[in-house]
Every structure is written in structure tokens, then in C-alpha cells.
Amino acid sequence: MSAGDWLTGSDAAFDRRRKLKGAVFAGACGAATLVGVVSLGVLLVDVIIDGIASLDWRFVTALPSRFPERAGIKVALAGSVWILVLTALISFPLSVAAAIYLEEYANRGWVSKTIQTNIANLAGVPSIVYGILGLALFVRGLGLGRSVLSGALTLSLLIMPVIIIAAQEAIRAVPPTIREAAYGLGATRWQVVSRQVLPMALPGILTGTILALSRAVGETAPLIMVGAVGFIAFTPEGPMSPFTVLPLQIYQWVSRPQDEFRAIAAAGIIVLLLLLLSMNAVAIVLRNRYSSKT
Numbered sequence: 001m002s003a004g005d006w007l008t009g010s011d012a013a014f015d016r017r018r019k020l021k022g023a024v025f026a027g028a029c030g031a032a033t034l035v036g037v038v039s040l041g042v043l044l045v046d047v048i049i050d051g052i053a054s055l056d057w058r059f060v061t062a063l064p065s066r067f068p069e070r071a072g073i074k075v076a077l078a079g080s081v082w083i084l085v086l087t088a089l090i091s092f093p094l095s096v097a098a099a100i101y102l103e104e105y106a107n108r109g110w111v112s113k114t115i116q117t118n119i120a121n122l123a124g125v126p127s128i129v130y131g132i133l134g135l136a137l138f139v140r141g142l143g144l145g146r147s148v149l150s151g152a153l154t155l156s157l158l159i160m161p162v163i164i165i166a167a168q169e170a171i172r173a174v175p176p177t178i179r180e181a182a183y184g185l186g187a188t189r190w191q192v193v194s195r196q197v198l199p200m201a202l203p204g205i206l207t208g209t210i211l212a213l214s215r216a217v218g219e220t221a222p223l224i225m226v227g228a229v230g231f232i233a234f235t236p237e238g239p240m241s242p243f244t245v246l247p248l249q250i251y252q253w254v255s256r257p258q259d260e261f262r263a264i265a266a267a268g269i270i271v272l273l274l275l276l277l278s279m280n281a282v283a284i285v286l287r288n289r290y291s292s293k294t
Contacts, residue, residue, distance in 0.1 A: 044273075051266025059267055064231055064249070068260035073268050076249035078235040079148070079228075080217060080275070083245060086152030087159070087216050092209055095160045099167030099205075104193050123161035130158045131225030139226050146227020149239040154222045159212040166208020170201035203287040210283035214276050220247040246272045 062072020098119075106112040134154030144150045174197050182192040220228075228248050236243045246268060253265035 047266045047269050047273075050263055051268070051270050054264045054267040055270055059264065060271070063233060068256075068258060068264055071253070071261075071264055073246070073249060073264075073271055075232050075235050076244050076246045076268070077271065079232075079243035080245045082148045082236050082239075082243060083151050083155060083223075084213060084217055086148065086239065087155045088209070088213055090152060091156040091160050091163055091212075094156075095163035095209070096167050096205060098160075099164050099171060100193060100198075102164075103168055103171045104189065104197070119161050119164055123165060127158055127219055128221040128225065130154055131222030133157065134222060134226045145240065146229075146242055147240045148236050148243045150226045151223050151228060151243060151245075152239075154226050155216040155219060158219065158222060159216050162212040162215070163205075163209050166212070167201070167205045170204025170208065171197060173204065174200045206286045207283045210279050210286070214279050217245075217276060217279070218247055218272070220245070220251065223248060246275070 059072050060077065061074050062070065064073075064075055065071040102112060102116065106115075131154060134150060134157065138144045138150040138153050139146060144153075178196050178200065179192050182196050187195070223245055227242070228244050229242065231252065232242060232244050250265050250268040250272065253261040253268065256262075
């Protein structure tokens with residue numbers, strides 16, 4: 001006799017209603033996902049159709065211009081690369097060090113819990129708030145001016161909570177038996193962390209870092225607050241140079257009334273998407289490479 005034969009009439013009706021509700025919920029989730037995917041696909045196709053004709057090597061290497069047939073994205077691309085590199089150099093070591101301290105060294109008291117709660121809250125703060133903080137602290141307080149360094153420091157504050165949380169999760173995922181075995185062989189805490197825990201957690205840390213940097217590349221509001229401008233006729237020559245970035249340059253083109261500027265704005269969106277996809281591909285490659293080593 002099967003298990004279904006033991007069910008009473010009311011139990012069988014309840015079981016059918018439960019399965020029906022589950023099927024309806026799964027269908028609703030699938031429909032919501034499909035709406036998002038289709039909408040994204042339509043936007044991507046529209047951008048590619050509008051911008052593919054303007055996307056060539058001249059567009060990538062040309063300086064910005066008030067004439068759409070001469071305008072290029074070299075300055076904005078260089079500014080985005082400068083911001084990206086400096087943000088990574090600032091945020092990665094500080095965030096990983098904070099995660100190591102919170103997971104391996106800090107006492108499990110109220111101070112550690114308070115810090116952890118604040119980090120989680122900071123990860124959800126709107127980016128414009130970080131822009132206001134960067135304007136007050138870096139541009140005016142420290143006297144760095146409206147420079148690449150001010151923008152990189154502001155974006156570092158923006159993504160550090162995300163990297164810290166990702167690094168903590170990666171460190172927490174390392175089996176405790178690894179630590180116990182290392183301690184059993186006489187290793188110090190730093191030797192355990194540096195030679196056992198970090199190598200095993202590195203794939204997750206790198207993945208979280210690159211995804212956080214991908215968010216930073218697409219940010220505009222904080223950089224507007226710290227002084228990024230829409231039109232600059234030269235590439236940044238150092239950390240203290242003025243700058244612009246791809247999202248801001250695209251916005252500046254879209255706001256122009258001429259249809260030609262909308263076409264090159266679409267080409268700029270394609271370049272930005274390629275940059276983001278390249279970063280995500282690097283994250284996947286690094287994760288797979290270090291996962292195979294560990």
C-alpha cells in the first residue's frame with residue numbers, strides 16, 4: 001500500500017492545495033525572471049543596434065569633441081581605468097585586513113558585533129551619501145581637490161563594506177579542521193592565517209572584490225560630488241589630475257539634443273559593458289584557477 005493510500009479525504013485535499021500553491025509560486029517567480037531577462041535583452045539589442053556603427057578604433061582612441069563625428073571615449077576610458085586601479089589598490093588590502101581581524105583575531109564581544117553591524121549597514125548606504133562624505137573629507141578636508149585620488153578614495157569607501165563581507169564569508173567557509181591541524185603541528189596564528197586560511201579563501205575574496213569593483217566602475221553620483229566633469233580634453237597624468245569616467249561621459253552625450261550624440265552614447269555603453277564583462281570574466285578565471293590549486 002502506498003503512502004498516498006493512508007491519507008484521508010481532507011489530507012489529500014490539503015496536499016493538492018499545497019502542490020498547487022507551490023506550482024503557482026514557481027510559475028510567478030519564473031514569469032518575473034522572464035520579464036527581467038526579456039527587458040534586459042531588449043535594452044541590449046537596442047543599444048547594440050544604435051551604437052555598433054559608431055564603435056571602431058577611432059572612437060576608442062579619439063579625444064572628446066563637441067562635434068559628434070570627432071568625439072571619442074579615450075579620456076573617459078583612461079579616467080575609468082585610473083579610478084579602477086587606484087580603488088583596487090586602496091580597498092583590497094584594507095578590506096581583507098579588516099576581514100582577517102574580525103574573523104581570526106577579534107574577540108566575540110559586543111565591540112566586534114557592533115563593528116559587524118555597522119559594516120553590514122554601510123553596505124546598504126546610498127552611493128550619493130559617500131559622494132557627500134568624499135567631498136567633505138577628501139576634496140575639502142584633506143585638500144586633495146577634485147582629483148582622481150579623491151574619486152578613488154570615495155569609491156573605496158563605497159565598496160569596502162561589500163569586500164569585507166565577501167572576504168569574511170570566504171574566510172568563514174574554510175573548514176575549522178584546517179586550522180586545528182595547523183595548530184596541532186605547532187603553527188602560530190599568523191602562520192595558520194597566511195599559509196592555510198588565506199590561500200583557501202582567496203578565490204572567494206577575489207571574486208567578491210572584482211564584483212565590487214564592477215559596481216564602482218558604473219557609479220556616477222559619488223564622482224559627480226567629488227568633481228568629475230563631463231568634458232575634459234586630456235587624459236589624467238597622475239592621481240592629482242582632474243578626470244571624467246565612462247558613465248558620466250555617456251550621460252553627457254545622452255543629454256545633448258543631436259541624434260548623433262545618442263549614437264555615440266550607445267557605443268560608449270557597449271564599451272562600458274565590455275569592460276564590466278571583462279572584469280567578471282577575470283573573476284571567474286581567478287576563482288577557478290585558485291580553486292584548482294587549493
